[in-house]
Amino acid sequence: MSVPKRVPYPSLEHFDEQTRGSKFGHKMTRELYAYPSRSQKQRPKRELLGEDLWNGTAWVYRDEEHTQHSDLYLLVQRDAALVNFDLSMSYFASLDVGEFEAALEQVLAKGRSFKPVQSLKDWDGVEGAYVMVFDEYRQFYVGKADDIRKRIKQHWGTRKSFDRLVFGSKYDSIFPVDELRALDTTRIFAARSTNPYAVEQRAEKAADQRFCLNRMAGGSASPLTLMLTAINPRNRANGVASVTLSWEDYDRAWDGVVDVIAQSRSSCGSSLVDVLASLDMTVYSVERKDGSQFMWSRRDAIAGAAVRGELSVDEFAAFLEAMGETIIWPED
Structure with a gap:
């Protein structure tokens, strides 16, 4: 999991404007999308969040002052961004x-x-x-x-x-x-x-x-x-094809991921990462008890397990690699 060396692209003219050379190219690519950063848009204020929320988001940061993002947050956030990237590209192509x-x-x-x-x-x-x-x-x-x-x-x-x-x-x-x-x-x-x-x-x-x-x-x-x-941010479905899942089945599916982790740790069979990567990653539309819906897959449950400390950072990174992703760390 090394930091890739980025070679600046040369400057070019576009709309009669000389654009500067860029390490991220002059056209978007998935390879350089969601390049991780430990800095944040706005530093959270402890006195406004309250102790419960401050402590509940501690996993996002690698320091007690909550100034820099943690390794786990970089992995979870980049994975979410890349999932959205893939869904968006498929959606755009369908228009x-x-x-x-x-x-x-x-x-x-x-x-x-x-x-x-x-x-x-x-x-x-x-x-x-x-x-x-x-x-x-x-x-x-x-x-x-x-x-x-x-x-x-x-x-x-x-x-x-x-x-x-x-x-x-x-x-x-x-x-x-x-x-x-x-x-x-x-x-x-x-x-x-x-x-x-x-x-x-x-x-x-x-x-x-x-x-x-x-x-x-x-x-x-x-x-x-x-x-x-x-x-309540503006959003759109991005063409996600999903299967409806009841709240009860959602609970069982989430618990099933937790059970897989626990059982793999107590057995000498296949590695935990291999077992997790082999799970069904279907995207479901889960119906809450109030009738509202949200999207979910077992990939979300695995990320949740990492946030709760049931998977180590290295294990979650290995899971993402098993799912075909390349792990990138920021240049710091």
């Missing part, structure tokens, strides 16, 4: 090109003043709204900016915070637009406006959510809106 174009035209029509961008230099310092189009994935993103050129370059040059890659559950999280690279952006439309929030809001509201990467509604976001979005 109809004609329907995508119609959805894009509807968004552009709502903006009224959107124009095709040939050169980003023409939009230097321009306030307004923009639409980034990713034709390969049949997706678009609606944004606003005080400086359209600068903002789009930020999309290309930054990456989504590692702990924000999954927004909601890995089964229904909307793919993060900032993981798409410069060459993934095939078309750009922009509109000048002294009220970019209004233009963005109209355009995003008109978007067919099957084709839109916006995780939040357009327009100015109030603190209440941000809080409600965090509690």
Whole structure:
């Protein structure tokens, strides 16, 4: 489990803009997606969380002050992000090109003043709204900016915070637009406006959510809106084919994973990792007692066992490798 050496890609010109060389390339790849990081988007405050929640999330960090992510969190979070990546790619491939174009035209029509961008230099310092189009994935993103050129370059040059890659559950999280690279952006439309929030809001509201990467509604976001979005994030099914599982069967399936771990530790047969990797990993739609549903598989239960300390970090890493994943550690 070594740290891979990343060789910077050369700079290139795109939309008449010279992009900087990048260690993550100019097109998105699964190999370099969800590159782990120990830093976090926002450091938690103990006095706000309370002792129970603070202690309950201790596994996420490798220090008592909760400043850096632990090895286990890096494994669990990257696995969730890669599951979401695979589901998202399959979902994108299933979308109809004609329907995508119609959805894009509807968004552009709502903006009224959107124009095709040939050169980003023409939009230097321009306030307004923009639409980034990713034709390969049949997706678009609606944004606003005080400086359209600068903002789009930020999309290309930054990456989504590692702990924000999954927004909601890995089964229904909307793919993060900032993981798409410069060459993934095939078309750009922009509109000048002294009220970019209004233009963005109209355009995003008109978007067919099957084709839109916006995780939040357009327009100015109030603190209440941000809080409600965090509690109940916008999501989509990502085309997950699942089998319905009752709450009782879900309980039995989860307990079955726990029993497998316990029995493997007390026997001299197949290795624990091999046994876990051979389990049925079907994704189920579990129905709660109140009638609501959520997605689950035994892979989630195995991650849960690692969080509870029933599997070591090395054992969980070996399980992921047995499932075909390559373990990557950050450069620290």
